[in-house]
Amino acid sequence: MTTTPLVTRKKIKSEFAGSGCLIQAVGLILLFVFPIGTIIGIPLLIYGGISANKLVCKNCGNPVTKAAKICPVCHARFEKGRFGR
Numbered sequence: 870m871t872t873t874p875l876v877t878r879k880k881i882k883s884e885f886a887g888s889g890c891l892i893q894a895v896g897l898i899l900l901f902v903f904p905i906g907t908i909i910g911i912p913l914l915i916y917g918g919i920s921a922n923k924l925v926c927k928n929c930g931n932p933v934t935k936a937a938k939i940c941p942v943c944h945a946r947f948e949k950g951r952f953g954r
């Protein structure tokens with residue numbers, strides 16, 4: 870147990886051409902399609918907006934969840950906020 874745990878940060882990666890943007894586009898189109906489309910379209914827009922801003926591991930670039938404390942790929946530990954070094 871002499872290995873120093875790798876510490877990294879999460880990076881927000883905005884995907885303008887990614888799946889989140891595509892979901893938003895579909896949601897936007899659905900807004901104009903009958904009342905049912907409007908009901909489905911709004912959650913899609915919200916979901917698309919969330920997934921457009923992905924958190925990725927700064928060390929390896931793997932997508933991580935907001936709640937993740939350790940990267941599942943490179944096992945780097947994520948620092949909390951801007952505290953520490």
Ligand SMILES: [Zn+2]
Nearest residue numbers: 926929940943
């Ligand atoms: Zn990683």
